Amino acid sequence: MMLRYTLGFTLLALLGGCIGDDIIDDRVDEVVTIENPIDSLQVGVTYQLNASFLNNIGIEEEREIAWESADENLVTVDQEGTLEGIAVGDTYIVAHVPMSDRMVTDTMTLHISEDLEDGVSGADKGGQLRSTSSYILQGNFTVVGENGGIRITFDDTYKASEALPDLVLFLTNNPTTTAGAYEIGSVEIFSGAHSYFVPNVEVGTYEYLLYYCVPFNVKVGDGLID
Amino acid sequence: MKYSITFLLSLMTLTSVWAGGPWPQPKGKGYFKLFEYWVVADQHFTDAGMIDPNITTAFYSTGVYGEYGLTDRLTAVAYVPFFVRNLYNNAISGTTGEVIIPGEAVNAFGDVDLSLTYGLVRDKPIVMSASVLFGLPTGVTGRGGLGILQTGDGEFNQMIKVDAGGSFQLAGINFYASAYAGFNNRTQGFSDEFRYGFETGGTFLNNKLTAIARFTGIESFQNGSVLSASDGVSLFANNAEYLAFSPEIAYHINEQWGVSASSSTVFFGRLIMASPAYSVGVFFTL
Numbered sequence: 001m002m003l004r005y006t007l008g009f010t011l012l013a014l015l016g017g018c019i020g021d022d023i024i025d026d027r028v029d030e031v032v033t034i035e036n037p038i039d040s041l042q043v044g045v046t047y048q049l050n051a052s053f054l055n056n057i058g059i060e061e062e063r064e065i066a067w068e069s070a071d072e073n074l075v076t077v078d079q080e081g082t083l084e085g086i087a088v089g090d091t092y093i094v095a096h097v098p099m100s101d102r103m104v105t106d107t108m109t110l111h112i113s114e115d116l117e118d119g120v121s122g123a124d125k126g127g128q129l130r131s132t133s134s135y136i137l138q139g140n141f142t143v144v145g146e147n148g149g150i151r152i153t154f155d156d157t158y159k160a161s162e163a164l165p166d167l168v169l170f171l172t173n174n175p176t177t178t179a180g181a182y183e184i185g186s187v188e189i190f191s192g193a194h195s196y197f198v199p200n201v202e203v204g205t206y207e208y209l210l211y212y213c214v215p216f217n218v219k220v221g222d223g224l225i226d
Numbered sequence: 227m228k229y230s231i232t233f234l235l236s237l238m239t240l241t242s243v244w245a246g247g248p249w250p251q252p253k254g255k256g257y258f259k260l261f262e263y264w265v266v267a268d269q270h271f272t273d274a275g276m277i278d279p280n281i282t283t284a285f286y287s288t289g290v291y292g293e294y295g296l297t298d299r300l301t302a303v304a305y306v307p308f309f310v311r312n313l314y315n316n317a318i319s320g321t322t323g324e325v326i327i328p329g330e331a332v333n334a335f336g337d338v339d340l341s342l343t344y345g346l347v348r349d350k351p352i353v354m355s356a357s358v359l360f361g362l363p364t365g366v367t368g369r370g371g372l373g374i375l376q377t378g379d380g381e382f383n384q385m386i387k388v389d390a391g392g393s394f395q396l397a398g399i400n401f402y403a404s405a406y407a408g409f410n411n412r413t414q415g416f417s418d419e420f421r422y423g424f425e426t427g428g429t430f431l432n433n434k435l436t437a438i439a440r441f442t443g444i445e446s447f448q449n450g451s452v453l454s455a456s457d458g459v460s461l462f463a464n465n466a467e468y469l470a471f472s473p474e475i476a477y478h479i480n481e482q483w484g485v486s487a488s489s490s491t492v493f494f495g496r497l498i499m500a501s502p503a504y505s506v507g508v509f510f511t512l
Contacts, residue, residue: 017286017311017313019313019315019316019330019331020282020316021329022281022282022317022318023318023320024318024319024320024326025320026319026326027320027321057319057321133272133278134274134276135273135274135278161273163272163273163465163496177317177326178327179326179327214374215374216270216280217280217281217314217374218278
């Protein structure tokens with residue numbers, strides 16, 4: 001009789017433990033993002049802007065993107081996103097996609113200059129890290145185009161928890177998940193100024209830095225690249 | 227090797243539940259148990275002792291535990307988890323319903339613990355024993371696509387432990403109380419640990435039912451080394467600490483056979499799961 005109990009117990013034990021489903025709230029706002037923004041353009045010089053539309057889970061989706069110059073006396077932009085500097089001044093460019101209930105836009109401020117080395121000057125982006133967990137994550141960062149890639153530089157306010165195993169830094173357009181994210185690598189510096197060079201990525205390709213603990217499957221924090 | 231959060235809780239409970247206390251088995255006598263232990267958790271204690279969510283992970287361990295009296299003072303103890311399953315759930319998009327990150331599981335042999343317990347003081351109101359335990363890295367680590375599934379910790383640890391306790395009667399009911407303290411020397415860069423525990427139990431229904439209240443804890447010596455992530459290795463278990471409460475009920479069906487059930491809840495912890503663990507078993511006394 002005890003043998004039967006024992007066998008039954010073992011079978012029950014072996015049958016347990018199926019993989020279940022965890023529902024992740026991964027909805028984000030749809031956005032249009034200018035991937036290669038600039039902040040200055042020389043009069044008479046043309047520059048091709050690229051933009052993409054990211055859907056409500058941060059995945060790029062084909063949409064027709066409309067371009068608009070706030071002052072066509074200073075700079076023109078055609079519907080392919082090609083800029084041409086006309087006259088000196090400050091203005092801005094808008095890329096937009098109409099949605100059913102609103103307009104999704106990205107705006108790039110622009111200075112038109114008479115004399116500019118290389119005819120164009122790339123725009124820097126940056127932001128501030130924030131912890132979305134109980135683990136420490138803080139610091140300011142900048143994102144700058146460099147040699148066909150980007151350099152992400154953290155200043156001396158940066159600090160991250162050393163307690164986690166394999167804290168990994170990602171670039172992503174959806175800060176709720178690592179799905180579709182670009183993995184930069186495991187974090188090895190946990191305080192102070194440092195930088196990463198990421199090849200073949202443009203300044204505006206990704207919207208967020210994402211810090212994620214892979215062994216825990218836990219999001220630690222993020223930083224909007226603004 | 228990567229060390230998932232799941233494994234810590236397994237260590238925590240498994241190493242406490244089997245404590246034989248300060249009473250060695252008489253020569254030729256023994257206690258053997260077939261058990262199933264499991265924990266399913268979607269949250270954990272952070273390094274600051276706060277509770278944060280995580281993807282649901284689970285750890286199931288099926289194995290045998292045995293004590294056998296080699297002499298009246300010396301008892302051999304073995305803990306053999308012969309089937310261990312570690313998994314994490316699918317992450318499903320709440321927006322699209324699609325699988326974002328597929329869940330995975332690993333099934334394998336777990337880490338075996340072998341120990342010897344020697345009765346230092348016997349037949350006194352307060353008895354004492356000393357134990358030496360060897361934790362063998364017979365489980366697997368670094369499994370699954372993310373390399374985070376494991377059924378062992380990948381390190382060989384050695385623990386020395388001293389137990390003391392006594393039995394007494396209250397209102398005609400048999401009770402006992404015992405406590406232990408131990409030093410666990412861990413390798414592979416894990417921090418060494420101070421382990422301690424206290425338990426008390428009473429027998430009821432003509433000694434057929436035993437109820438136990440058990441408290442166990444770990445304090446880290448904070449002397450582990452964290453390996454560079456660039457080496458493809460990361461450590462988790464370093465510096466984990468907790469204080470847990472584990473009530474247990476054992477029912478003797480007859481003189482030799484019985485069944486038991488227990489749970490384990492962490493009062494305070496750092497870097498361990500924050501969900502209860504459970505264990506059921508069938509035991510046999512020789």
